[in-house]
Amino acid sequence: xxxxxxxxxxxxxxxxxxxxxxxxxxxxxxxxxxxxxxxxxxxxxxxxxxxxxxxxxxxxxxxxxxxxxxxxxxxxxxxxxxxxxxxxxxxxxxxxxxxxxxxxxxxxxxxxxxxxxxxxxxxxxxxxxxxxxxxxxxxxxxxxxxxxxxxxxxxxxxxxxxxxxxxxxxxxxxxxxxxxxxxxxxxxxxxxxxxxxxxxxxxxxxxxxxxxxxxxxxxxxxxxxxxxxxxxxxxxxxxxxxxxxxxxxxxxxxxxxxxxxxxxxxxxxxxxxxxxxxxxxxxxxxxxxxxxxxxxxxxxxxxxxxxxxxxxxxxxxxxxxxxxxxxxxxxxxxxxxxxxxxxxxxxxxxxxxx
Numbered sequence: 001x002x003x004x005x006x007x008x009x010x011x012x013x014x015x016x017x018x019x020x021x022x023x024x025x026x027x028x029x030x031x032x033x034x035x036x037x038x039x040x041x042x043x044x045x046x047x048x049x050x051x052x053x054x055x056x057x058x059x060x061x062x063x064x065x066x067x068x069x070x071x072x073x074x075x076x077x078x079x080x081x082x083x084x085x086x087x088x089x090x091x092x093x094x095x096x097x098x099x100x101x102x103x104x105x106x107x108x109x110x111x112x113x114x115x116x117x118x119x120x121x122x123x124x125x126x127x128x129x130x131x132x133x134x135x136x137x138x139x140x141x142x143x144x145x146x147x148x149x150x151x152x153x154x155x156x157x158x159x160x161x162x163x164x165x166x167x168x169x170x171x172x173x174x175x176x177x178x179x180x181x182x183x184x185x186x187x188x189x190x191x192x193x194x195x196x197x198x199x200x201x202x203x204x205x206x207x208x209x210x211x212x213x214x215x216x217x218x219x220x221x222x223x224x225x226x227x228x229x230x231x232x233x234x235x236x237x238x239x240x241x242x243x244x245x246x247x248x249x250x251x252x253x254x255x256x257x258x259x260x261x262x263x264x265x266x267x268x269x270x271x272x273x274x275x276x277x278x279x280x281x282x283x284x285x286x287x288x289x290x291x292x293x294x295x296x297x298x299x300x301x302x303x304x305x306x307x308x309x310x311x312x313x314x315x316x317x318x319x320x321x322x323x324x325x326x327x328x329x330x331x332x333x334x335x336x337x338x339x340x341x342x343x344x345x346x347x348x349x350x351x352x353x354x
Contacts, residue, residue: 060093060156062135065124066107069243070302070321073099073106074328075196076139078213082205084117087159096133098122109302112216135164141184143167143199163204170201189345209350211328217306224307228277228296235275235294237312238264239322241286253340254318257287263316264291279308279322319347327351 066076080095087093095117099107104123111118134149145167154161188198193209200207218224225231240260242251268276268291280286280297288295300308309315309326315335317323319342326335327349336353337344348354 057152058092058156060090060134060153060160061096061132062093062137063096063098063133064137064139066097066099066139067103068140069103070106070109071243071324072140073103073110074211074213074215074321074324076199077110077215078196078211078328079139079143079199079205079207080118081116081213082200082207086163086205087157089117090157092156093117093160094119096120096122098124100124105302109306110215115216116214135160139199141198142170142201144171166202166204185343185346189343194345194349195347211330213328215306215325215328217310217329218303221307221311224304225311228294228300228304228308230275230277230294230308230311233275234273234313235277235311236267236314236316237308238276238278238289238292239280239286239315239317239320240278240289241280241297242318242320243281251318251340253320253342255338255340257289261290264289274313277308277312279305319344323347323349323352 064076064080066073068076080097084093084095096119097107097111098121101123107121111121113120133147134152135145136147138144138146145164148164150161150164153164184198188194193200196211197203197207197209222231238260240254240257242253264276267274275293276291277294278286278289278292278297279300282298286297288297296308305322306325306329309322310329310331312331313333315322315326315331317326317335317337319337319339323335323337334352337348339348339354344354
């Protein structure tokens with residue numbers, strides 16, 4: 001009788017405080033103390049029970065959930081592109097991408113539907129994640145899989161199956177050795193990897209130190225340059241600011257305002273024939289520099305920035321999204337990236353002056 005009552009109590013707790021391994025894929029949120037209490041009772045939970053399977057036995061549906069700022073989206077797009085190439089561009093694999101509403105502009109600037117293996121792009125807040133996927137990837141610093149139908153994947157694609165086994169073993173190693181995120185960066189540097197290679201655990205995808213993902217580029221390049229009065233001009237772009245999704249304005253990643261102004265003044269005095277252009281998200285986040293010829297702060301979108309950064313003779317920036325973009329679009333000339341506390345070994349590119 002006592003055991004029966006205890007069992008009912010356990011089932012009640014399990015039902016009421018059900019906790020998947022990743023909270024972002026469910027609307028349920030549980031206080032921390034409940035998690036510890038349930039762990040003490042030895043109750044195990046599996047997120048796969050909350051997902052509906054893809055009923056088509058011959059196709060694999062994969063979802064990538066992307067997080068972060070513009071640079072993170074570029075890096076993750078490069079990962080997905082190499083992931084798709086590694087699988088041999090298999091026709092029975094469909095890849096969808098989703099992002100939060102606040103980051104959807106970044107997502108649509110980097111990914112295009114029915115291009116480079118991408119099937120559809122979804123808004124995170126509006127899509128039902130519980131429907132029809134065999135594999136869900138979360139991409140941050142490393143790739144993690146809150147759900148995968150390993151049995152079906154093993155039957156349909158051995159290369160993908162082997163990749164997931166490697167990721168599974170890596171996750172076990174991280175948990176068992178209590179690795180934290182900073183240690184992940186140290187491991188990458190020790191293995192001569194930079195930021196875009198980090199998610200390629202064991203190097204199985206063959207991701208290089210520079211982008212090979214073809215970033216979608218505007219067809220109206222000339223029109224954009226004419227719009228900003230920069231056609232047939234030699235110009236240098238300056239960016240002193242960070243992404244709007246960050247809570248801070250004067251980030252430690254940025255060189256000081258006074259030193260940046262002094263640099264602009266020196267360039268203006270020595271090379272008066274070169275047009276100096278300042279870019280940025282908005283004037284409340286990007287303090288205006290002195291001696292600038294053209295102020296484009298708050299006047300451009302990401303498609304405009306692709307054209308400006310590719311065509312500028314030199315781009316001067318802190319470590320951030322536009323520095324990654326410069327490398328991704330294969331600009332002819334290098335960028336000068338002034339680093340703060342972030343490591344140039346990890347976030348720098350060999351073509352830049354770091």
